[in-house]
Amino acid sequence: xxxxxTNKATHRQLRQHNQQLVLRAIYNGVAxxxxxxxxxxxxxxxxxxxxxxxxxxxxxxxxEGHGRSTREGGKRPxxxxxxxxxxxxxxxxxxxxxxxGGLSDLSGQVVAWHYVALDDAQGEAVIEVIRATINGLLAQxxxxxxxxxxxxxxxxxxxxxVVQYAPHIGWREVPLARLLQQHYRVPVYxxxxxxxxxxxxxxxxxxDQVSSFAAVRVGASVGVGLxxxxxxxxxxxEIGHLRLADYSPxxxxxxxxxxxxxxxxxxxxxxxxxxxxxxxxxxxxxxxxAPLTYLHIHYATVNGDAAxxxxxxxxxxxxxxxxxxxxxxxRPDHVSLAGPIADLGEPFLAxxxxxxxxxxxxxxxxxxTFSLSxxxxxVALGAIAQALHLELGLV
Amino acid sequence: MNGKYLGVITNNQHSxxxxxxxxxxxxxxxxxxxxxxxxxxxxxxxxPRPITLDYxxxxxxxxxxxxxxxxxxxxxxxxGVPLSLVSHAEPDLPVPAVFADNAQGIGQLVxxxxxxxxxxxxxxxxxxxxxxDSDEREAAFAREVMRYNLRVPSAHLLAGDFSAEVAATALxxxxxxxxxxxxxxxxxxxxxxxxxxxxRAHGWxxxxxxxxxxxxxxxxxxxxxxxxxxxxxxxxxxxxxxxxLSQIEGLTICGITLLSVRLIVRASSIxxx
Numbered sequence: 001x002x003x004x005x006t007n008k009a010t011h012r013q014l015r016q017h018n019q020q021l022v023l024r025a026i027y028n029g030v031a032x033x034x035x036x037x038x039x040x041x042x043x044x045x046x047x048x049x050x051x052x053x054x055x056x057x058x059x060x061x062x063x064e065g066h067g068r069s070t071r072e073g074g075k076r077p078x079x080x081x082x083x084x085x086x087x088x089x090x091x092x093x094x095x096x097x098x099x100x101g102g103l104s105d106l107s108g109q110v111v112a113w114h115y116v117a118l119d120d121a122q123g124e125a126v127i128e129v130i131r132a133t134i135n136g137l138l139a140q141x142x143x144x145x146x147x148x149x150x151x152x153x154x155x156x157x158x159x160x161x162v163v164q165y166a167p168h169i170g171w172r173e174v175p176l177a178r179l180l181q182q183h184y185r186v187p188v189y190x191x192x193x194x195x196x197x198x199x200x201x202x203x204x205x206x207x208d209q210v211s212s213f214a215a216v217r218v219g220a221s222v223g224v225g226l227x228x229x230x231x232x233x234x235x236x237x238e239i240g241h242l243r244l245a246d247y248s249p250x251x252x253x254x255x256x257x258x259x260x261x262x263x264x265x266x267x268x269x270x271x272x273x274x275x276x277x278x279x280x281x282x283x284x285x286x287x288x289x290a291p292l293t294y295l296h297i298h299y300a301t302v303n304g305d306a307a308x309x310x311x312x313x314x315x316x317x318x319x320x321x322x323x324x325x326x327x328x329x330x331r332p333d334h335v336s337l338a339g340p341i342a343d344l345g346e347p348f349l350a351x352x353x354x355x356x357x358x359x360x361x362x363x364x365x366x367x368x369t370f371s372l373s374x375x376x377x378x379v380a381l382g383a384i385a386q387a388l389h390l391e392l393g394l395v
Numbered sequence: 396m397n398g399k400y401l402g403v404i405t406n407n408q409h410s411x412x413x414x415x416x417x418x419x420x421x422x423x424x425x426x427x428x429x430x431x432x433x434x435x436x437x438x439x440x441x442x443p444r445p446i447t448l449d450y451x452x453x454x455x456x457x458x459x460x461x462x463x464x465x466x467x468x469x470x471x472x473x474x475g476v477p478l479s480l481v482s483h484a485e486p487d488l489p490v491p492a493v494f495a496d497n498a499q500g501i502g503q504l505v506x507x508x509x510x511x512x513x514x515x516x517x518x519x520x521x522x523x524x525x526x527x528d529s530d531e532r533e534a535a536f537a538r539e540v541m542r543y544n545l546r547v548p549s550a551h552l553l554a555g556d557f558s559a560e561v562a563a564t565a566l567x568x569x570x571x572x573x574x575x576x577x578x579x580x581x582x583x584x585x586x587x588x589x590x591x592x593x594x595r596a597h598g599w600x601x602x603x604x605x606x607x608x609x610x611x612x613x614x615x616x617x618x619x620x621x622x623x624x625x626x627x628x629x630x631x632x633x634x635x636x637x638x639x640l641s642q643i644e645g646l647t648i649c650g651i652t653l654l655s656v657r658l659i660v661r662a663s664s665i666x667x668x
Contacts, residue, residue, distance in 0.1 A: 112634065113496070116650030135648045136491060139641035140634055299541035343542070 015051075018043055020393030022051050023060065026082050027394050033067050033077035052080065059086040060106075084109070087146035089391075090137050091383030092130060093193060094118075094152045094169065096220045099129050102380040103137040106388065108204065108395065112140045113377065122170035127179060134184065147186050147391045149383030150176060151193040153223065158191045158234050168220075189387050192237045193217075196382030197338055198225030199232045203385045203395050206371050207334040214332045215373075216322060218341035221265050224326060232386065240265055244321060249314060250275065263318035266340065272314070273297065276307040283307035294343035301347065312348055315341070320355030327356065327364055338373040346372065401429045401639065402453035404446060404463045408435035411585065411613060412557075412628055416459050416481050419632025427640055429454065436462075450476050455639045457481060461526055477642035481635045482528045489649040491642075493635040495626035497528055497610070500656040501535035503624050504580055504608045507658060509543045512606045513667040514578030517547055518569065520555040520562050520590060522582040529557065532582045532610055551576060555586045562586035563593045570597050577605055577667070584609035584616045584623045591619055591663055606664035620662035630654065 021041045025031045031040040034052060038045045055061040062083055066076040084107035092101045100115045114136035116129050134148065154166030161177025177188040191199075198215035207213065213227040221240035226233040240261030248262035250271040262268045270292055277283045284300040285307055286292050300308030323335060337349060349372050357365045375381075388394045401424050405413045417433065424431055434448035446467060450456050455477035458468065468485050471478050480492035508514045519536050522529030533552075540547050553569060555562035562581065569576075570593075579594075581587035587609020591601050599605055609616065612625035631654055642648055 110655065113653040113655075114650055115653070132647060132649050135641070135646045136638070136650050136652055138646060139638045139648060140652065293538075295538055295541040299544060302544045345542070 018047065019051050019055065022048060023055060023082070024393045026061065026080055032079050032081070034080075035077055037080075059083060082106075086143055088141050088143045089146050089384050089387050090134060090148045091380040091385075091387060092133060092148065092150045093196075093377070093379035093383060094126070094130070094150070094166075095379070096168065099126075099133040100377060100380050101133040101137050102377060102384060103140055104384045105143070106146075106392065106394065108381070108384060108388065110381075110384075111142065112137065113380075114140075118169070126169045126171070127174075127176070130176075130180070131183065134180070145184070145186050147387045148180060148184060148188045149196075149385075149387030150180070150188065150190050151196040151379040151383045152176070152190065153193040153221075153238060155237065156190050156192045156234070158189065161188065161190050163190065187387075187391060189383075189390050191232070191234060191383070191386055192223075192225070193379045194223030194225035194238070195232055195234055195236055196225070196386055197223075197378045198227050198236070198336075198382070199385050200378040200382035201336045201338065201373060202227040202232075204381060205336060205373065207336070207369060210333040210369075212330065212332040213334050213336070214326045214330065215336045215338055215378075216319070216326070217339040218264050218319065218337070219266055219339040221261050222322065224322070226330070226332075228330070239322070244318065260318070260322070264315065264322075264341070269311070269315065273307070273311055276311055280305075280307040280310075294340050298344050298348070301344075312344060312351065315344070316348055316352040317355050319352045320359060323352060323356040324359035327368055328360055331364065332368065334369045334371070336371050336373055338375070338378055342372045342374045399429050400432050400453050401636070402448045402450055402456040403431055403433045403435075403459065404448055404456060404467075405433065405435050405459040406443070406462045408433055412583075412611075413459055415613075415628035416632035416635070419629040419634075420457055420636040421632075422629075423633045423636040423640065429640075450474065455479070455643045457635055457639055458483065460528070477639055479635050479639040479642065481631060482526075484527055484651060491638055491648045491650055491652065493631055493638060493652045493654065494528070494531075495611075495628075495631060496653045496655050497531035498535040498538075500610050500624035500626060501532050501580070502539060503656070503658045504610065504622075505536065505539035505543065507622065507660065508578045508580065508606055508608060508664060509545070511660075511666060512578065512602075512664050514606050515543070515545055516551075516576045517545055517578045517580060518551045518553060518566070518574075518576045519547065520553045520565065520579065520581040520586050522555060522557040522586075526557075529582055536580060550574065555582060557583055557586065559585050559589035563589045566590055566593045567597070570594075570599070578664075579605060579607045581607070581609040584611045584613060584621055587621050587623070587663075588615055588619045591621060602663050602665045603668070608664050612659060616659075617661070622661045622664040623659050624656040625659050626654070626656045 025040045031037045038048045061080050063078045064081045065079050067079050069076045084105045089104050098115050098117045102110045103112045104110045116132045152163050155164040163171050163174045163176050177190050180188040194217050201215050202213050211230050215225040217223045223238050224236050226236045242260045243258045244260045245258045248257050252262050277285045284305040297308050301312050385395050436443045450471045459481045460483050478490045484492050521533050553565035579590045591607050594601050608622040612623040616623050
């Protein structure tokens with residue numbers, strides 16, 4: 001009795017798969033006529049024609065101009081063009097203090113951003129903030145919404161669409177994909193924030209010809225996102241809870257002593273900056289009540305400030321531990337440093353690479369390239385890229 | 396009235412920013428069968444009149460910059476009339492707004508001056524303190540100063556009040572003081588144009604001696620050849636009106652929509668020779 005629905009589902013999946021093959025070939029510019037597409041995809045010509053008819057109907061393709069006829073003569077083929085504006089996609093990032101969303105077309109071009117403050121929201125209230133962010137972008141839609149991608153910091157099961165554990169928003173086992181899907185009636189794709197950040201850097205970032213890639217994000221905590229052999233790896237994520245030493249650089253609660261987050265997480269870096277500033281009273285670092293950012297620390301270091309230089313040195317030594325483990329374990333082609341700490345700039349990255357080199361066999365580091373990303377919206381961009389990939393097979 | 400009206404609260408509807416926002420709002424409103432009712436006080440800045448918009452009869456209200464005081468915004472919100480803000484935010488009210496991405500724009504202008512044009516001694520002409528666009532641009536400039544480790548003495552942070560006259564006067568005083576600088580970042584392009592004209596009137600060569608850039612773009616900037624970041628204000632008016640119409644249709648929105656800007660390099664900024 002189950003046979004029929006299963007067959008139907010299989011048929012639909014096959015059709016979707018074939019549509020993706022055709023669309024991807026046109027999107028990537030490898031074929032733009034029915035005959036060339038049949039050759040490229042290995043599908044029968046009538047099948048290709050039917051799929052193209054459906055894609056034109058859906059607005060994703062248009063016929064535009066004629067190609068050259070084949071050597072045997074005959075009709076000149078109609079050429080096909082992908083229409084990136086035919087659908088819109090929303091990518092969201094649940095950040096430390098706000099939810100950021102981007103509305104993009106199918107080429108990844110962002111039309112508008114929208115953000116809503118979390119105001120320390122927890123649990124159910126966070127879902128309301130996510131909805132308010134999506135609603136802000138729905139108001140700006142210029143095309144039907146295709147799908148939604150969401151990045152959440154914490155332990156995420158992308159297949160099930162469930163956030164298993166996200167401590168900073170008080171979530172355990174939240175079926176976010178289903179909740180949003182019911183409300184907005186489009187497919188919703190979830191992933192860990194840092195994994196999506198790696199995806200964004202891999203798809204849109206500076207490193208070319210790379211197949212294995214690690215993105216390290218340092219902000220309130222520390223996360224590692226991985227692309228392995230060209231595919232996003234969903235097992236990465238937060239590593240701030242790992243124990244780096246048997247002490248911490250600042251006074252912390254007993255249960256977090258020695259954890260990586262106490263060396264690199266922003267709340268602890270602030271605390272450490274205050275201690276160092278008291279040790280060097282002439283420091284350029286802002287006083288206790290003034291705002292402090294990584295840019296302030298950067299500015300003080302380039303002006304030779306002893307407290308800031310000491311802090312930068314400590315941070316690069318701790319980060320080198322993270323780099324060394326990643327490189328030693330995975331030998332990625334490229335490592336990208338992202339998050340607020342990227343504002344410390346190239347000198348910080350160079351110093352971190354030097355310390356990393358001292359921790360590893362020298363040849364290991366020589367093969368790896370490094371870059372900094374100060375883009376603030378990588379996770380939302382990665383959510384867009386991932387949704388485009390899963391829904392249409394693009395990017 | 397049958398509720399097919401959108402109210403617009405603004406000051407000075409004929410100045411460039413307000414005029415363009417209203418033009419964008421009018422396009423979207425008309426396409427959806429709405430007329431605009433514009434309440435523009437302070438046409439004569441010395442004698443502003445009170446805001447008299449009968450907001451309860453509006454299907455929704457658009458407020459441009461800080462034209463409406465907080466208690467009026469709250470009254471409109473509490474009356475249940477949908478409300479959207481253009482380049483303004485009221486932290487205590489869950490009312491959405493549409494902004495140009497000020498941080499991105501100032502970042503692009505300073506990066507262009509420093510990395511492409513090789514300028515490091517910058518002057519900043521600020522807008523109107525207390526106005527959100529102005530404050531965000533000033534804060535973004537301070538961040539870029541740190542990022543590039545620039546020396547910008549406080550005397551080089553000029554008051555401009557989003558007025559070409561005020562900007563020109565402030566720059567004249569700076570020139571008269573004998574200050575040395577090689578780049579000017581203006582918080583809007585009209586003040587940037589005033590800066591180009593003032594510098595040239597005092598015998599300074601633009602862009603050879605001083606490169607000048609400004610935030611926002613308009614036909615006047617093209618005429619003068621000013622490097623800008625294009626923040627399409629008509630588009631901002633359109634987007635804000637769509638946000639308002641979506642609320643009228645029942646969508647709950649709060650938070651801020653940010654529109655990206657784009658660097659347009661023209662003759663007022665060239666690499667140092």
